[in-house]
Amino acid sequence: NSAIQSTGSSNEQPSNNGTNEETDEQGVVKIGSILPFSGVYASLGKDLSDGMKLYFDQVDWEAGGVKIEMIEEDTEADPQVALRKLRKLMDQDQIDILTGAVSTAVAYAVRDEVDSNQLPYLASHAGGNDLTRAQRSDYIWRSSFSSWQIGHSMGAWAYENIGEKIYMAAADYAFGREVSAAFKEAYEAAGGEIVGEVYPPLGNNDYASYLTTIGSAEADGVYGFFAGSDAVRFVQQYEQYGLKERFPLIGSGWLVAEDLRESIGMAAEGAFVSTFWDYNLETAENEEFVTAYEEAYDRRPTIESLEGYDAARIIVEALTALDGDVQDPDKIVEAISEVEFVSPRGPIKFDQDTHHIIQNLYITETVVEGDRTENKILETVESVQDPGE
Amino acid sequence: MDIIGAQLVNGLSYGLLLFIITCGLSLVFGILGVLNLAHGSLYMFGAYIAYSLTATFSQSFWLALIIAPLSVALIALVVERVLLRPTYQLGHLSQVLLTFGLAYVFHDIASIIWGSNVLTIVVPDVFSGSISLFNQVFPVYRLVVILVGILIATILWYIQSQTRWGAIIRAGLSDKEMVGALGVNIKLVFTVVFVIGGLLAGFGGVVAAPILGIYPSMEFQTLILALVVLVIGGLGSIAGTLVASVLVGIVETFSRFLFPELSMFLIFGLMAIVLVVKPNGLLGKKVA
């Protein structure tokens, strides 16, 4: 159908109305997934995708009596590309539910388009606070985490266990800024003092100069928010420049993430981080997930694998509740909002106000086991709920 | 004051690392007039190949230090003979486009072979210790980089400006036809230079990997930085590249120290200022 026809109706009613009937007849639900499969975030995109596929495989790609079809598009972590891909998914593939987005910018970019087209969207990674705050939409629900959850959960623990003075270093982009701000808020609320802050640019690979600066500070510990290659470089150089012996390193789970620790090597030992899932969580759900994942892909799952796995399960449960009827987007989001189960990361459910997930957070310590490092769970912060503003 | 001294050492070692990364680009541009946008990719291959050698096959950094650059040189050889050669008569812009295309191709080849995870290379034990200077701990490897950088600079400078080869090579830049008509197999010269450029890029990859790491899209980040250094120094001048590397290294280190948020801005600002004041870079020459 031509553009004129589709837009003629789109001002008033959901655009995917006309075609849903078609899909229903064949009993197929189409899930669109926008993830980065190329560029800097490619490995995250791959893990998310693998996690989703693992779960869909487990239910034989069927839920509520309909077949599940997943169409993946590469966003290249570029918001404009993501928009282009989203339009393709909506218009050409006629998807019923959207999921994905690793980069927060991508999530924000698709936000208006999703909202005005009433397309149910389950955000499965992007953690920008605003997506479930000021930019909240009836059609957007998030099953991953928010920056606030990650940063805030560490605050009180750090004050009690590390000390009263902390130096803060975070990658200079919205995510890094948000997480460290949340940490600072909680840490100061607990009574601690941030004695210095520094924000190296994203993708900075030599931290020598920053480490020299940090090294001359009077602090009890250093909070670092870095991810990916930044994290590897930071943690390694932190040790090489002799800081590790002087200040304990704390941060978010990505600092010593599952897929990075091998590269980081022993330098990771002794880091304390906050995260919402870890490989070594000792629950039945997690053991089952880890075993299944390792069997399917012959490597350890990462936190992104888990995110994908959970997102898939949420979709499946919602579809089951709907009996496979995806005609009405409002019903879909309602079904999603009611999903609640014990995931490998612990019990999860949605906050009906913010549309954001309520979950446990864990403080872990990195320890040496044999010739590699593992994260050990020290403490659980239960049912962390984003304040939503 | 100690902190200033320590930052100076940081700046110097970062600067010479930049030099090691950039000198191949500078050589190829200065001599062939080819702005090799795939230089970063060759650098990346150097790092990845070294990774494979140290992590899986031989576990020897020393072996990687020899084999990885040679393998990259081989890639450079193929690129020059098969792709670059037909474009010499088309002008500089074509080569920019061609090597850019190559960078894309190499990017995906690398991610197909090595995936998109973050990797590192472990340095041999001799270098893995640290030394205390200005009340600050420095990894020995960083200091070794300073020495290696100076060594390469000396060798390149000598060849380029003190030997007949240097003259022939630079003559080819202005008038290939005439160099040929005067009895020099300019095509061969170009191949050799490009291969040496590749060798240096690969070597840079191995040396830099323990410091800068190996991660997807590393080549583009390196490329931009290398281009900045190249331009600040002045095109075609190895000495200029050296001065610029050290300058950029020190400016970047101190800007991170003094204005951490502005460091990205400042490097490009530095380049803009240098070019506005000296339109041919610090040591570049302009000939009528």
Place this chain on the structure above:
Amino acid sequence: MKTFVSYVTVLVLLGLAPFVLSLFHINLLSEILILAIFALSLNILVGYTGLVSLGHAAFFGVGAYTAALTAQNLSSNLFITIGLAIICSLIVAALIGIFCMKVSGFYFLMLTLAFSQMIYSFVYQSTSLTGGSNGLSGIPRVSIGDFQFGNPVLIFYLILAVFMLAYFGLRLFVQSPFGQVLIGIRENETRVKSMGYNTGLYKYFAFIIAGAIGGLAGSLYTFFNGFIAPTDVYWTMSGAVLIMVLIGGAGTMLGPVLGAALIVTMETVISSYTNSWMLIIGATFIIFVIFFPKGLVGIGQSLYHLFLKNKRKGKVDDKSEAA
């Protein structure tokens, strides 16, 4: 008159597109037209004046962010947003131009890159103004009075109209005496100077015009997507548009348009099928450089000549004898 007829045909076809093509394709077409305007503006510098810029995204970004901020904070009126976008990018171009005119060749390329990266840093870091790395979202649709460009088809027509204005305006411009001076500068600036032209001024004007039209394209992009992010100011954007110009055929009017169409289509289509889209696109660049150095337009010309030659083979032989 033949060209006139073909222009009209193309226009009519474009005008009818929304009745035939699906929404997705219309959106793709809109994007192509926007990037075509952008590429055309760069082509003034690269193709006609011989100044190869790797910082053109700066103006695109300034235009896009100006339009976005205007629409959010001031007015979503079409003329006000576009007007301000053009004025701001023009001013930025005028400022940057003062410095860039001092250098030439590869140094020009790098200096433009430097300025655009500085603008990028600014956009990236002024989180409160520009949204930083997350970009600016929730930008209202543009309107004229009460009429709102509320759906993609209306926006398509808006973009088409602006594209036509830009295309024909630039066509006139490059063929005017002024444009011919630019071509002269590309070929040999010293000579043109000693003909009595103030070449510095001509280059400066070319730079400003290119910047302003680049900004115009940027503002359209904002209207189109309702969103703008720092990636659109990053050097990769400058690189992409430069490639559109080169692949299409620098120094021609049609080239950049075709280049934009090819690159956008390839990026969209290929990456839906494989994650190794960079490999395929990269290989395409290489093939172009080696086999079609004159770009898409060059291919067209050779085909045309081939056709012509076969048709009157006898005549051509005569001519070469005489020469």
Place this chain on the structure above:
Amino acid sequence: MKKSATLTVDGVGKSFGGLHILKDISLEVFKGERIGIIGPNGAGKTTFFNLLTGDLPPSRGEIYHNDKKITKLPNYKRTRQGMVRTFQKNNLLNELSVLDNLLLTLQRKLGYGYVWYKMRNEKKYKAIYEEAHQLLEKWGLKHRTNAIVKNLSYGEQRQIEILLGVALEPQILLLDEPTAGMSQSETDYIVDLLYKLPKDLTLLIIEHDLDVVFGIADRMVVLYDGGVLVEGSPEMVRNDPKVNQIYIGSEEEQIC
């Protein structure tokens, strides 16, 4: 004295780094004069032209045109005032056609240089095109009108080089070795055209072909070692022993 001279050079010098190429040159040129400039290779003749046209700034001294100081005026403004040069080394728009080279020159002269809203074609700019065609006809280059400059032979390019200078109808024309590389017959033809240039045109010509230069010039200036060695009538210069020694060659053979 200064008043009547159209071009006055007052103590001009030029150094490149430590090399003092031109030391102290003073010269007055009057309207309609034809001045021949000779001197050994590397004496600084081309450099002198570069100073006059503003392609290089002098290291010292002043230059006046019609009593106005032009020492610091950029070259394109001097061209507009009627001082036009040709280059010793062909310096053309190599990728364009002969006609385009000429049109670009003429459109400036006729004042259309800044028009940006009207396409340049034969219909809209009749004057430019007519003049271009006439010039090409007159210079015997009509058959080359649409040839791309870089595909012309060296001597043909030389002719275009001079044509572009003359086409601007200058008041002062500076020719740098105009006939170098031209064959005898072309030289004769061009020299004939130069003779026919308007009487009030002031001509400065650097030329190693003595037949040409002695034929055209009213006054000769011999540059040597950065200064003026001899100045005077062609006859006088030809017989000057110093000039013979450093420039023409000791025995008066009929080589040239």
Place this chain on the structure above:
Amino acid sequence: MLEVKDLHTYYGESHILHGVSLQVKESSVSILLGRNGMGKTTTIHSIIGLVPPKSGQVILSGEELQTKPSYQISKMGVGLVPQGRRIFPNLTVKENLLTTHRSVKGGWTINKIFELFPRLKERETSMGGNLSGGEQQMLSIGRALLTNPKVLLLDEPSEGLSPIMVKEVVNIIKQLKMSGLSMLLVEQNVSMALELADHVYVLNKGKVVFDGTAEEFSPTIRHDLLSLSS
């Protein structure tokens, strides 16, 4: 020594040389005359391999050259002084000479070139591009001599040289001839060329229209072939 047989050379579609044949004998000078655009430079370029001929032969001491790349032709002993000098502007005078220097026992050395052209010695460290026209011409000649050729192709070597330098070059060519070098000289300065010539060729529109000794090239023939009315 050097023999050119029935050369046909094209630039793209346009046929420039229509069967040019000529010879340069051992230790002799052949000159090639012709008006502008008649194909002299094209002939030279065809011999040295810069514009490979479509058909015909170039034979040097019994070996065919026409299919070889230009650097090999040069190495086999063909030197070139190109039209328009074409020195390397981004190299100093010394480096310009260094690039082509091929040492041969008793052959040309850089110092000998400096003796020949003292002006170059004075400008030793100047960039080639900054030299005056005449100085560049000297450099170009010096550069060609340093390849120590057996046959030297000179394309208008007197262009831009002062009369005294032209005489100097004439003397040099005479000396070279005595020392056994063969030369093909293209010149517009006909009287200079005739002073050196053993054999004269005149080109017109890519065809040899005169082929004879210097004596046979009488002033009337000269007038007929080189004046404009032809």
